[in-house]
Amino acid sequence: METLEQIRDRLLARFPAAKIELVTNPGPAAEHSLLLEAATALEIATFLRDDDALRLDYCSNATGIDWPDKEIVETTKKSVPDPAGGPAKIIEEKTKHLQPGYLETVYHLYSMARKHGPVVIRLRTGNRSDQVTLPSLTPVWRSCDFQEREIYDLYGIRFSGHPDLRRLLMWDGFEDHPMRKDYVAPDDFEWEPTPHGSVLDRAKAHYPAPPAEPGVAATPPPNPTEAKS
Amino acid sequence: MSLFPAMGAAAGPTVRAVHDEFHGDLLEVSMGPQHPSTHGVFRMVVTLDGEQIVKLKPVFGYLHRNHEKIAENTSYLGSMPYTDRLDYLCSMTNNWAYALSVEKLAGLAVPDRAQYLRVIMAELTRLVNHMCLVGFLFNDLGTSFTPLLYAFREREKIIDLFESLSGSRMMCNYQRFGGCRVDPSPEWLAAASALVNNFPRFLDEYETMLTGNEIMLARTQGVGVLDGAAAVNAGLTGPILRASGVDYDLRKVDAYGFYPRFDFRVPLGAHGDTYDRYMIRILEMRESVKILQQAFRDLPAGPIMDPKAKLRGFRPKPGEAYGRIEGPKGELGFYLISDGSPNPWRYRVRPPSLINLTLLEDMCIGRTIADSVVILGSIDIVLGEVDR
Numbered sequence: 001m002e003t004l005e006q007i008r009d010r011l012l013a014r015f016p017a018a019k020i021e022l023v024t025n026p027g028p029a030a031e032h033s034l035l036l037e038a039a040t041a042l043e044i045a046t047f048l049r050d051d052d053a054l055r056l057d058y059c060s061n062a063t064g065i066d067w068p069d070k071e072i073v074e075t076t077k078k079s080v081p082d083p084a085g086g087p088a089k090i091i092e093e094k095t096k097h098l099q100p101g102y103l104e105t106v107y108h109l110y111s112m113a114r115k116h117g118p119v120v121i122r123l124r125t126g127n128r129s130d131q132v133t134l135p136s137l138t139p140v141w142r143s144c145d146f147q148e149r150e151i152y153d154l155y156g157i158r159f160s161g162h163p164d165l166r167r168l169l170m171w172d173g174f175e176d177h178p179m180r181k182d183y184v185a186p187d188d189f190e191w192e193p194t195p196h197g198s199v200l201d202r203a204k205a206h207y208p209a210p211p212a213e214p215g216v217a218a219t220p221p222p223n224p225t226e227a228k229s
Numbered sequence: 230m231s232l233f234p235a236m237g238a239a240a241g242p243t244v245r246a247v248h249d250e251f252h253g254d255l256l257e258v259s260m261g262p263q264h265p266s267t268h269g270v271f272r273m274v275v276t277l278d279g280e281q282i283v284k285l286k287p288v289f290g291y292l293h294r295n296h297e298k299i300a301e302n303t304s305y306l307g308s309m310p311y312t313d314r315l316d317y318l319c320s321m322t323n324n325w326a327y328a329l330s331v332e333k334l335a336g337l338a339v340p341d342r343a344q345y346l347r348v349i350m351a352e353l354t355r356l357v358n359h360m361c362l363v364g365f366l367f368n369d370l371g372t373s374f375t376p377l378l379y380a381f382r383e384r385e386k387i388i389d390l391f392e393s394l395s396g397s398r399m400m401c402n403y404q405r406f407g408g409c410r411v412d413p414s415p416e417w418l419a420a421a422s423a424l425v426n427n428f429p430r431f432l433d434e435y436e437t438m439l440t441g442n443e444i445m446l447a448r449t450q451g452v453g454v455l456d457g458a459a460a461v462n463a464g465l466t467g468p469i470l471r472a473s474g475v476d477y478d479l480r481k482v483d484a485y486g487f488y489p490r491f492d493f494r495v496p497l498g499a500h501g502d503t504y505d506r507y508m509i510r511i512l513e514m515r516e517s518v519k520i521l522q523q524a525f526r527d528l529p530a531g532p533i534m535d536p537k538a539k540l541r542g543f544r545p546k547p548g549e550a551y552g553r554i555e556g557p558k559g560e561l562g563f564y565l566i567s568d569g570s571p572n573p574w575r576y577r578v579r580p581p582s583l584i585n586l587t588l589l590e591d592m593c594i595g596r597t598i599a600d601s602v603v604i605l606g607s608i609d610i611v612l613g614e615v616d617r
Contacts (some may be wrong), residue, residue, distance in 0.1 A: 029336075065566065
């Protein structure tokens with residue numbers, strides 16, 4: 001199979017308007033990937049599938065990744081000349097800046113006809129809240145059908161052009177996306193018909209106390225922060 | 230709010246009439262999640278025109294426990310026993326797929342003896358899975374458990390071996406990153422070898438009962454025909470794909486483990502119907518027996534763990550890896566991203582059972598409900614892996 005650089009160069013020659021970035025994988029597996037743009041991803045995917053030398057007819061794995069906002073501390077060293085004429089001092093300066101987070105989808109492509117692979121392609125959303133639409137690759141590889149539904153369900157990436165974008169594993173009325181790193185699990189996760197112990201404490205903290213009967217001194221509700229821990 | 234009312238509300242009525250302007254009055258039947266033919270808690274919403282299926286929508290998630298999230302909050306080794314619970318009939322191959330991915334992520338080597346042991350365990354698991362699948366398939370045809378109990382009689386012998394080796398019958402937790410956990414004794418190897426040598430006799434007995442069975446032929450030949458090109462596009466893998474005539478077996482293609490050292494053939498189907506899917510399993514079991522006999526013959530002495538592998542304080546360098554093996558149900562893959570911490574940043578299971586259901590609707594359209602049960606049985610799913 002061609003190297004990933006050759007594939008990228010061939011794609012850039014074929015799609016001059018596209019922006020394709022090579023994402024390196026520093027680990028021992030060294031499976032590098034191509035970062036595509038949302039606007040041209042569908043065309044490029046179709047080309048990868050139909051091109052005679054590549055024939056990537058099989059999309060094995062499609063998955064999402066959550067990269068939350070990250071605070072990056074950069075340390076720069078500056079040498080300051082000593083006014084008294086001694087050796088220059090080295091001062092470390094720390095600057096903080098916020099790297100905005102994004103959601104990512106990764107597709108592992110193989111060729112069953114040519115028996116080679118993988119070619120890994122990635123797509124990134126603009127942010128994690130309102131710009132979360134990416135093109136669906138289900139029209140190209142039908143194996144993405146359930147997997148993209150799962151990504152939509154668990155990560156909240158919306159796939160434009162998906163034939164049937166519904167939740168796959170969680171039920172329809174569910175609102176959050178559980179695989180995101182900032183997801184908070186519900187209090188009554190371990191719901192029991194007859195709660196006791198720590199589960200009862202959590203249930204008491206979660207549900208409002210019944211209205212106090214007249215003449216009985218109302219007991220203060222348990223502190224929710226204590227009960228949760 | 231509790232989780233349970235929401236689950237109940239989503240289920241809806243079991244049977245209801247719907248009106249469609251092209252077909253007239255249709256009947257919508259909700260099969261499952263509590264239905265013996267669904268092999269667990271799987272639901273199919275089937276729309277019927279008379280007796281014919283015109284639409285089939287699978288509904289998942291009744292066994293969902295967010296395996297991936299749990300694994301992201303656990304150490305790498307901590308997820309190993311949990312992979313047993315994915316496809317609970319094939320814990321050994323699940324372990325191997327996960328160990329293989331972590332070894333790829335961390336760049337670990339595996340000693341020769343451990344490679345052979347892995348092949349032995351994987352092929353024994355393939356025998357267990359395929360014979361149970363054939364038994365369950367006949368159950369779906371209405372044979373009331375008899376073929377399944379023949380399979381379970383043999384399966385019992387294999388899981389007894391697993392128990393004496395790993396301490397557990399089904400949840401073996403046997404592989405480690407860079408090797409295996411326990412070295413089998415010579416007595417264990419002798420017992421396993423004897424079992425494998427007797428296995429073709431069981432297969433002959435099984436086939437005498439089943440393969441030429443008239444009811445079986447009438448119910449499976451030409452039922453649920455799957456086109457090879459459509460199957461490739463839909464990402465179907467494993468015996469179903471090969472039953473449609475596509476030659477793609479990761480044991481040959483990826484040549485992972487020590488499979489290139491073994492002499493075996495990949496059986497292929499010609500029609501892609503349910504009968505071919507049954508026959509492929511029988512033929513694969515015969516090939517597995519050949520692999521096992523070679524493995525017992527050639528098993529070298531030596532260590533079973535890579536001396537550089539660390540069990541405690543295991544932190545792979547940042548990077549990512551996608552490892553895959555040919556599980557009994559299809560391509561089982563694990564995609565891992567390490568950020569240098571003891572827990573994986575991303576842990577993804579590529580479940581063959583879920584993706585093999587992509588074409589269930591296409592296979593069932595035009596058939597009856599009774600056929601859809603047989604077709605689902607021939608796909609071979611385990612809900613622990615579908616819903617994760």
